[in-house]
Amino acid sequence: ILNVEQSPQSLHVQEGDSTNFTCSFPSSNFYALHWYRWETAKSPEALFVMTLNGDEKKKGRISATLNTKEGYSYLYIKGSQPEDSATYLCAFCTGANSKLTFGKGITLSVRP
């Protein structure tokens, strides 16, 4: 059974703070790691797909790193804004199939 863990479970920060989240996954049979941003009542929005050990990806103020050998990925948000308030999901894939195994998500709340 694949287990994907995310921490912390929730985070409350002040506007302007930088924050980071952790996604842990099995280091064996790794194929890809996906990050999604999910606002209530909207579709989960794809942020990154990461495949290579040492990958770093960036989208505006959001960036992510990947360590496949130790089985973790970090998501960073620089200078959080209230519109960053959402649930951030990571999902792991073993490759031959396309099935995504999700973590429970991290709920970020950014106070103005």
Place this chain on the structure above:
Amino acid sequence: EPEVTQTPSHQVTQMGQEVILRCVPISNHLYFYWYRQILGQKVEFLVSFYNNEISEKSEIFDDQFSVERPDGSNFTLKIRSTKLEDSAMYFCASSLRTGGADTQYFGPGTRLTVL
């Protein structure tokens, strides 16, 4: 920008009734998926579909569930006889290619409530 759409946004049904959840994937995508999230739990995979057949299904996807692509645009999930524990948010997703390295684009979900 193309997006995955789902209808209805909320469905309430009585236990034992059949429900059909509908999805319109992104038009040039070839791979289709259903996931669900029971309140307070993780999003979990149900089934993947390609070339008019199921590619993979989870142990949740038993004989009560079926999927169909009845025409060139819709992708449906049918639950034949709903149970209380089927209450969840059901997400449809699509991707252009297979393999876990391709982005899966999600719809906004259908919240199914079984009474």
